[in-house]
Amino acid sequence: MITLTEQQRVAILVVLLAISVFLTYFFHTVLMLGTVFSHFFYIPIILTALWWEKRSILVALFLGGLVVVGTLGFSPDPLVPNDYARILMFVVVAFVVASLSEQLRGREREVKKQRDLAQRYLDVAGVLFVVIGSDHTIRLINRHGCELLGYREEELLGRDWFATVVPEASREARRQAFDAAIAGGGASRGRQENPVVTRNGDVLILAWQDTIITGDDGRPVGMIGSGSDITDRIRAEEELRAAHGEANLYLDIMVHDINNANAVALGYADLLAEVLEGRERQMVWKLRSGISRSIEIIQNVSTIRRLRSGETTVRPIDLDAVIRAGIAHHPDAAFVYEEKPVWVMADDLLPEVFTNLVSNSVKFGEPGVEIRIRVEEDDGMVEVSVEDTGPGVPDPVKPLLFTRFVRGTNTRSGKGLGLYITRMLVERYGGSIRVEDRVPGHPECGAAFRFTLRRCDQPVTPRS
Known part of the structure; x- marks a missing residue:
């Protein structure tokens, strides 16, 4: 005109x-x-x-x-x-x-x-707003969008959106998706991560959302889209993943080498314990105890890393097999367990729960301590109890026992990580854990650790 x-x-x-x-x-x-x-x-x-x-x-x-x-x-x-x-x-x-x-x-x-x-509302918004006609042309774009792309408004209005700002590698696919959305008159396609090219040739990643706009007759006439620049965040996440991978590599190397060194030291300690007597033999046993504690620390660190990284996924697990494997690791301890086949929702870290609880009972129990394991089902949940005849847990310690770095009152208490990890694992599986007196009202008669797991009614047959 x-x-x-x-x-x-x-x-x-x-x-x-x-x-x-x-x-x-x-x-x-x-x-x-x-x-x-x-x-x-x-x-x-x-x-x-x-x-x-x-x-x-x-x-x-x-x-x-x-x-x-x-x-x-x-x-x-x-x-x-x-x-x-x-x-x-x-x-x-x-x-x-x-x-x-x-x-x-x-x-x-x-x-x-x-x-x-x-x-003015669009111009003060901190994101790109653009109206794209059904013919792919830019009908409206706000000031932030122009600044982000490096163009003046008059340089963008009327130009083909896809030919101007969409990278060539994804241009045709994006154009086809746009045409399909216009033809179908669909609603918003949800949040996406779409790349755009600026006037200088830089590629930016936008957190993109769009929706179809219709005319007076209800027919689609275009699309309004908004995008915020998340390029820095995406790059930071990529750098963080790379740094995380590198840190895990160093940690794997360290754990492997320390475990090898601990295994060698433990072997020599056992040899020395066989040939020495008296005070020297007691010193070797203290040395062996320190090495065992080092192995326990390394195991705890590895468990926490796997737990935090999400390497394992929750799936059906044979609880009876896990319990029997945990008992087999302590051949010298006295166990009472009635085998009860049941499947629960857990992952490959479930054995750590029994390792920590059983080791806790063996380590802090008196000579001849007896450990009883019970499994009971109730309303879609499975409750597991690990009871021992050891010295028990004093009432003031019970509420804090599963807290990070809180140690028991026994002189042989560790660094307070084992039970903390146990609680993290049980809660990850959708259950809870608590400690009670084996004989109610008599802490000195032993402790009873009870935790719940979600039952799985359709066990998965392990692959051969």
């Missing part, structure tokens, strides 16, 4: 008025045809009404006066009622068109006001 300047409009009006004056003279003096030419006068009247609204009434009065002057000055015929009606019609047309033009301009100003307000 061509937009005329104020000077151009004035020039056109002056020309039309000059033509009107010429036609008045020519028709009256040369052709002697009366006022038939005055139909031309509606053109400047209507244009003036559209451009300057009610100022057109002045032009109507001027042209009406021109009819009067032309008739009285050049025509032998006097003014007739039809001439007065024509002059009145000039004024009425000018008034009506000016009123309509004023209403139209008022609506345009209101629409522009609302559009400017919406544009």
Whole structure:
């Protein structure tokens, strides 16, 4: 649409008025045809009404006066009622068109006001907003979007969105997905991570959301999309994953080497214990105890790392097999366990629960300590109890026993990680753990560790 300047409009009006004056003279003096030419006068009247609204009434009065002057000055015929009606019609047309033009301009100003307000909202938003037409062209984009992409607004409006800002590698796929969404009239496709290319050729990753917009007839006419720049976050996550992988590599090497060294030291300690007597043999046993504690620490660190990293997934586990394997690791201890086949939801770290609880009973129990393991099912849950006849757990210690780095009162207590890890594992499986007196009200008669696991009614047959 061509937009005329104020000077151009004035020039056109002056020309039309000059033509009107010429036609008045020519028709009256040369052709002697009366006022038939005055139909031309509606053109400047209507244009003036559209451009300057009610100022057109002045032009109507001027042209009406021109009819009067032309008739009285050049025509032998006097003014007739039809001439007065024509002059009145000039004024009425000018008034009506000016009123309509004023209403139209008022609506345009209101629409522009609302559009400017919406544009200001979009401009202050910290994300990219863009409206893409069904023909792939950019219909609207906010200031932040222009700054993010490195373009001026006029450089983007009307251009193909996909050809301008979408990387070539994903351009065709994105275009096809857009066309499919428009054709199907679907709702928002949810949050996505879409790359865009800036004017300088840099690739940015946007957290992208879009939705279809429809016309008055309900048919899709385009899509409005918003995207926030998450490039730095994505790169930081990639760097963090790389650093995590490198740290795990170093940790694996360290654990492997320390375990090898501990195994060698433990072997030599056992050899020395066989050949030494008295005080020297007691020192070797202390040395062996320190090595065993080092092995326990390494095992705890490895368990926590696997737990935090999510290397294992919860799945059906044969609880009876896990318990029997845990008992087999302590051939010198006295166990009471009635085998009860049951499957629970856990993962490959479930044996650590029994290792920590059974080791706890063996380590802190008196010579000849007896350990009883019970398994009971109730309402979709399985409760496992590990009871011992050891010295028990004092009441003040019970609430804090599964807290990180909280140690028992026994002189042989460890660093407080074993039971903390046990609680983390049980809670990971959707259960809970507690410690009670084996004989209610008598802590000195031994402890009872009880934890729950979710039962699995459809066990999975292990692969051969």
